[in-house]
Amino acid sequence: MVSSSDIDSSSFGPRFAPYACQPGNSRGRLFPEPPSRTRTDFQRDRDRIIHSAAFRRLKHKTQVFVYHVGDYYRTRLTHSLEVSQIARSISRCLGLNEDLAEALALAHDLGHTPFGHSGEDALDAAMAAHGGFDHNAQTLKILTWLEHRYAGFDGLNLTWETLEGVLKHNGPLTGPHARRKTAAIPEAIIEFDRLFPLDLATFPSAEAQVAALSDDIAYNNHDIDDGLRAGLLEIADFEGVPLVGPVFEEVARLHPNLAPDRVIHEAVRRLIDAMVSDLINESKGRIAAASPTCADEIRALDHPVIAFSAGMAENDRALKAFLFTHMYRHETVNRMSDTGAKVVRELYELFLAEPEHLPADWQQSLDGPGGAATARTAGDYIAGMTDRYALRTYERLIGPIGIPDVL
Numbered sequence: 082m083v084s085s086s087d088i089d090s091s092s093f094g095p096r097f098a099p100y101a102c103q104p105g106n107s108r109g110r111l112f113p114e115p116p117s118r119t120r121t122d123f124q125r126d127r128d129r130i131i132h133s134a135a136f137r138r139l140k141h142k143t144q145v146f147v148y149h150v151g152d153y154y155r156t157r158l159t160h161s162l163e164v165s166q167i168a169r170s171i172s173r174c175l176g177l178n179e180d181l182a183e184a185l186a187l188a189h190d191l192g193h194t195p196f197g198h199s200g201e202d203a204l205d206a207a208m209a210a211h212g213g214f215d216h217n218a219q220t221l222k223i224l225t226w227l228e229h230r231y232a233g234f235d236g237l238n239l240t241w242e243t244l245e246g247v248l249k250h251n252g253p254l255t256g257p258h259a260r261r262k263t264a265a266i267p268e269a270i271i272e273f274d275r276l277f278p279l280d281l282a283t284f285p286s287a288e289a290q291v292a293a294l295s296d297d298i299a300y301n302n303h304d305i306d307d308g309l310r311a312g313l314l315e316i317a318d319f320e321g322v323p324l325v326g327p328v329f330e331e332v333a334r335l336h337p338n339l340a341p342d343r344v345i346h347e348a349v350r351r352l353i354d355a356m357v358s359d360l361i362n363e364s365k366g367r368i369a370a371a372s373p374t375c376a377d378e379i380r381a382l383d384h385p386v387i388a389f390s391a392g393m394a395e396n397d398r399a400l401k402a403f404l405f406t407h408m409y410r411h412e413t414v415n416r417m418s419d420t421g422a423k424v425v426r427e428l429y430e431l432f433l434a435e436p437e438h439l440p441a442d443w444q445q446s447l448d449g450p451g452g453a454a455t456a457r458t459a460g461d462y463i464a465g466m467t468d469r470y471a472l473r474t475y476e477r478l479i480g481p482i483g484i485p486d487v488l
Contacts, residue, residue, distance in 0.1 A: 098176030100373040102286050108241035111225070111277045112234045122240045127184035129237040133230070135191045135223045136161075141467035142190075143197040143421070144300070144307075154307045157190045160299060164189065167295040167357065168288075174361050175368070175387075177288050184239075185246040185292035192219030194464045195471040196421025198409075203422035204460060207429040211456040218267035219464050220247055225273055227461060245279045246289030250296075256282030258383060283380040287368075290387035298356045301400050302349050308408045309345050316344070322403050324396040328352055359393040424475045424482060425463060431478060432459035438478055 097103060104121035117125050130136055139158035155163075165186035172182040193216045194200035205214040224244065225236035248270060252260040259282070266281070274281060284290070305325065308314040319325045332339070332347045339347065367386040373379050379386055389397060408414065432439055436447050436455045443462050448454040466474065475482050
């Protein structure tokens, strides 16, 4: 048996700033385990996430475009990998724990349904009588219950810091600084918090804050890339969009004869660099002003320490608004979104009314047609589906769906 004292955590990587989550100071796991001889606790968390079934399924879950429209476009998996790369880079510059930031980045989308936000909205509406659906709570359920890989426990038995960061990466869930003060906390979160309190009223670690904004940077920029390559957007459309329009103009001025695909790559590269650089500079100033001496002092603050400057935050909001109108609500995207929502809604209705259609290993905790346990089980099963598995299941159990050829 190996004890913590047998392990020199400094041998696993760089030393960290005092306000980082230190590898040897984790608050532990719900089910105690002996430490690894070769990895810190956060490296072990990252590896467990990568080897999970839920992580593998991300390769066939929609980011914006459903799997059948082409192999080039981002999926939840490739998006998560891009987020993790950005999070590691930022964390290194700020002296934070790169391994924890990476684990959080890789886990942040595990709870998403098939068919992107349209699938989630459809499942949330369908489950309204049974508490609705929340992808953040679903991620927690996957990490603490739905993954069945280990002999001694359900879930992945991740550290307190990783579970805290997954739940609170966008800020406190309760208390005066809660981001959504009127939103009910999903029951799955409340139940687990009773077992393993995650300090829901405080801000998360700086690593979790980095992962959250790395998500923003990644999806904003890869949606520009995917939207242009899919023909849903034209470079000229960005003319009045702050930051983005000027960057495309600069690339055109510096490289007037560059091929269009390389123009896109060059512009997106510059945009990511601009956002990352701004975030690092702003965060360094906030950290210096707060002078935290440990990770818990980051959590105890009344504001995040990882942030864009006011100007970049406004640019970020303007870009999100532009993409919402011109891409996420584009006619061709809406056609596929409507199909995905129909699949999710009707599969849920079928499983709720006729739970015998659920696989045998999902029927152990049912309470009959229309029951609360049946509803939650049906929701968990559908949320775990990939886009193509959901479509195939629909056609097997209900009938042809007629997938629109949108591109």
